[in-house]
Structures are given as structure tokens and as C-alpha cells.
Amino acid sequence: MIKVLVVDDSAFMRKAISTMLDKDPDISVVGVARNGREGLDMVRRLDPDVVTMDIEMPEMDGLTALRHIMMESPRPVLMVSSLTTEGAESTLKAMELGAVDFIPKQLSKVSLDIIKIERDLIERVKTVAARKMRHTAARSARRTPRPVAAPRVGGRPQRDVVAIGVSTGGPPVVQKILSSLPADFPAGIVIAQHMPAAFTGPFAARLDGVSKIKVKEAESGDILRPGHAFVAPGGRHIVLDQKISRIEIVVTDEPAEALYKPSANVLISSVAEAVGRRGLGVILTGMGNDGCEGVRDLKAKGGRALAQSDSTCVVYGMPKAVVEENLADEIVDLDDMAESILANLYK
Structure with missing residues (x-):
């Protein structure tokens, strides 16, 4: 059973994500939190396999909570992101900090694509949970890049x-x-x-x-x-x-x-x-x-x-x-x- 914690200051989003995930027999939403501070406490108490994390929240925002999770007990975190320039920049920063993927906030909308949306969300949760988050991969991506230089070989490159x-x-x-x-x-x-x-x-x-x-x-x-x-x-x-x-x-x-x-x-x-x-x-x-x-x-x-x-x-x-x-x-x-x-x- 995959244990998921949903962290979002929107009651609607908490309900929407929880309802979708609970439809899969292999997933259990073990807790919901209204902000990063509550979420961090629940991570410590409930030890979820996967966390969905909103970015903009009162008391403690999602990026701050993510930093704490990655320092204390790294695990797969999916960010809940608005499809705006500001949302994109925050989400990209979150992925630098160790988040593995993101969920568009449009997941909460009632639409003809709701079955596909549910399937995508469940697939993402199952995939990252199965990998148990590649800590080596996450750390490797965040390490300072090593500059490289073109190899000293004669002639022009064969591929351009x-x-x-x-x-x-x-x-x-x-x-x-x-x-x-x-x-x-x-x-x-x-x-x-x-x-x-x-x-x-x-x-x-x-x-x-x-x-x-x-x-x-x-x-x-x-x-x-x-x-x-x-x-x-x-x-x-x-x-x-x-x-x-x-x-x-x-x-x-x-x-x-x-x-x-x-x-x-x-x-x-x-x-x-x-x-x-x-x-x-x-x-x-x-x-x-x-x-x-x-x-x-x-x-x-x-x-x-x-x-x-x-x-x-x-x-x-x-x-x-x-x-x-x-x-x-x-x-x-x-x-x-x-x-x-x-x-x-x-x-």
C-alpha cells in the first residue's frame, strides 16, 4: 500500500486530490495538511511514501517545507503548481531542491478529461513511489556541475x-x-x-x-x-x-x-x-x-x-x-x- 500525504491550503484541492487517489486500491491517503508546517509534522509522524505539496501556503510555504523534508528524510514530493509564469518559476525551483515532478492545479477542475487526469495522477504517484525516490539521482542533479571542454582531437566534429x-x-x-x-x-x-x-x-x-x-x-x-x-x-x-x-x-x-x-x-x-x-x-x-x-x-x-x-x-x-x-x-x-x-x- 502506498501511503500519500496531501498538503494544500485549499480544502477543494485537498478533497480533489484525495478523492482521485483513494480510487486506487494500492494507494491510501494517510493525511491531509493545510500548510507546510502541518505537513512537515505529518511527514514526521506518518512517514508517507509520497507527498503532494502546494507551493503558496500560509505559515510555511511549500518550498520551505520541501527543504526541510529533503534535509530530514528525503522522499518523493510532487508539487501542486498553478500554470502561470510565477507557478512555473516556483516549481522549477522546487525541482532543484529535490521535488520529482509536479501536478497542475487544473487537476481539480471538473472536465471531460477527469478520467485521464485521475489516471495520470495515480500513475505518477505509483511510479515515484516504486522508485522510492532515487536519492543518488536527486543529489547528483543538485551537485555543482563539472565544466567540460571539447576533447582535443583532430578535425571537425562528426555530429553537429x-x-x-x-x-x-x-x-x-x-x-x-x-x-x-x-x-x-x-x-x-x-x-x-x-x-x-x-x-x-x-x-x-x-x-x-x-x-x-x-x-x-x-x-x-x-x-x-x-x-x-x-x-x-x-x-x-x-x-x-x-x-x-x-x-x-x-x-x-x-x-x-x-x-x-x-x-x-x-x-x-x-x-x-x-x-x-x-x-x-x-x-x-x-x-x-x-x-x-x-x-x-x-x-x-x-x-x-x-x-x-x-x-x-x-x-x-x-x-x-x-x-x-x-x-x-x-x-x-x-x-x-x-x-x-x-x-x-x-x-
Whole structure:
């Protein structure tokens, strides 16, 4: 039985989340708290497996409570986030502090999607509980990045496009990798991070602020060039369009039926089509198997692929799919990922 503590100053949200979770026979909501102070006390007394934590609360806010939990007795914490710029920035900060994922506050709305919303919430709780939170992964993502330099080898890099697919637990992992790369990084980077539309702009801005390379949310017409990274907008895909003298980014709603938007499969398959063997696919922490088919397409064109190691993933779903299909050229710990990306540009 998975024990869950729900911490939220909204009685409506406490009821909504509790009702959804209680529908699953493997989950038990063992307590509800109105603020971070109550929540912290209940964590100590009830020892829940998973905590859902609101951010804005009286007496003690969610970020402060999260800091205490991570210092005293780390466990999976899912933040309850409003889909606003302020909510995005607070949630990204929470993930830096050790939260594994977030729940949009729209979960509380009565809608035709309520069954899907319940299923997603229950799946997230079960997934992070099963992992019992990878303490090594969380600590690794928060450690100070180790700057890396391009390997001293002759000639130009063999690959000049890096496509990253990532989901649950991804923001601090992507931040660690990008902030380790040198300003003269010899390839362009495109990123599909499963994230709502309100979050990807602040996420790109945060990455840009801590990285030597340039990072921005992708727009149609952006030109992919070395030392620049582009984050796919939430709710939309990005694909590459190879022109005669440049590679352009196209933001698109197609394929509309894709399970994830942005989709790592759509992105990496477009990299395979546009640049073939010049592409390097990187699959990081996340639920599901998004990216696997894209990597298959890339490998068929002579590209290479890296998968994050099980021990350093918050959720070993997306990389596992690539590894089990024998598509990964290397399985890499997070601490070594930036260096491995650089090295593989020359292979």
C-alpha cells in the first residue's frame, strides 16, 4: 500500500486530490495538511511514501517545507503548481531542491478529461513511489556541475545536432548538463521536455541564465547553430528543416495525435530525416517510452544515441526503452553525461 500525504491550503484541492487517489486500491491517503508546517509534522509522524505539496501556503510555504523534508528524510514530493509564469518559476525551483515532478492545479477542475487526469495522477504517484525516490539521482542533479571542454582531437566534429528527450525529473538534469557545456560547444541542441506551455519559457530562461551556451524557447524560423539550445514549447512539437546552408526550426501542432506534446519521437525522427548520421540522440529520465522510435530512426541513418543510467534517473522509463531495444551506444551516469555528449560528437 502506498501511503500519500496531501498538503494544500485549499480544502477543494485537498478533497480533489484525495478523492482521485483513494480510487486506487494500492494507494491510501494517510493525511491531509493545510500548510507546510502541518505537513512537515505529518511527514514526521506518518512517514508517507509520497507527498503532494502546494507551493503558496500560509505559515510555511511549500518550498520551505520541501527543504526541510529533503534535509530530514528525503522522499518523493510532487508539487501542486498553478500554470502561470510565477507557478512555473516556483516549481522549477522546487525541482532543484529535490521535488520529482509536479501536478497542475487544473487537476481539480471538473472536465471531460477527469478520467485521464485521475489516471495520470495515480500513475505518477505509483511510479515515484516504486522508485522510492532515487536519492543518488536527486543529489547528483543538485551537485555543482563539472565544466567540460571539447576533447582535443583532430578535425571537425562528426555530429553537429544533439536532440534531447526527457520527462519526469528532467529540469534539474537538463540544467546540470547544459550548464556544464563550454561556450564554444560545437553543435546545436534541441530539447523535448514534457512540460506545460506556461513552463517552457521560464525553463528556457532559467537554463540560459546558468549556462555558457545560449538557450531559448524555440520559435519557427530559429536557426540551429553551434553553442545554442532550443526548448520545444509546451503543447507543440519542434522539427528540423534542412535548408541549403542552414538548419531551421519549425514549431508545429502536427502530429496532433501524438501522446506527448512536445514529443521526443517527433523531434528525434525529424533530426534523423534532416541530418542523418550527424545527429546524436540523448534520452534522459522520464516515464514511458517517448524517444525510442525516434532513436530507432536516427540509428538507421547512422546517428548515435546515449541513454541515462538507471541509477541516476528519477524514473527509468524512457532510457530503459532505448536500452532494452539495444539502441543505446552508451549508458551514461548523469555526472558524466555532458562529457560523453561532447566526446560522442567526434565519434
